[in-house]
Amino acid sequence: MNTPTPRTFIVHVEDRPGVLSHVISLFRRRAYNIDSLTVARTEHPQLSRITLVMAADEREAKLLEANLYKLINVLYVEHATPQGQVSRELALIKVRATEETRPTVLQVCEVFRARAIDVTPTSMVMELTGTPDKIDGLIELLRPHGILELARTGTVAMARGARSPLAALLETESQEKAG
Incomplete structure (x- = not known):
């Protein structure tokens, strides 16, 4: 079995009442302890960024990421690695x-x-x-x-370099609505 290590998840969500509660409930139901939690609006006023740090092995982390995507108000999830983040x-x-x-x-x-x-x-x-x-x-x-x-x-936490996965996602959605 893999050893649990600190995992950082950056969860981009719609800024609506109750969204944080849904995300936290997912962790509670799976009996994960959250070591660190920050939440704030982003450069897009209708979106919030939740940064969660918790201990999990690779399998658990992938399962958790997949389950986060199942939540309605979750737009994008980044499982940040120490090498790829600041x-x-x-x-x-x-x-x-x-x-x-x-x-x-x-x-x-x-x-x-x-x-x-x-x-x-x-x-x-x-x-x-x-x-x-x-x-x-x-x-x-x-x-x-x-x-x-x-x-x-x-x-x-934030991904290193110029890449912004959420910005690319929002741009694609905007183009689809316009086109």
Whole structure:
């Protein structure tokens, strides 16, 4: 049996009430845990982009992709591979930082190119954009200082290069309607 690995699915859907619920129900019915979920409108106001990260083997991933296509409001599904995508996540990390420990915290954050967006006498809020692994690395190094609060956006991903499968699909549909 194949070992489950992190899988990123980019699901382009109609921007309508209840669509996200239908997509999530598919994962729930199959007892998959979603590790990361982001949803937002796209450059096309009538469309939304759902980015899901979950662990699955190759067979499960193909089955899940096929089942996503069965949902009425799903227009296009990309099963993104690490080599074929760029992915980022945003994290806000509130860490304990006194006058004595602040220089050390800032030094650690500088290595990761994180920046301080809020500073108080007893804490700092750091902002970091990067891969999930990069964010995990900063969290581990800040943990000894005392993480007071942590918020992560979840992964957003996009295919590398100029190709845009959804744009090609929409263009084809537009030409079919016009022709």
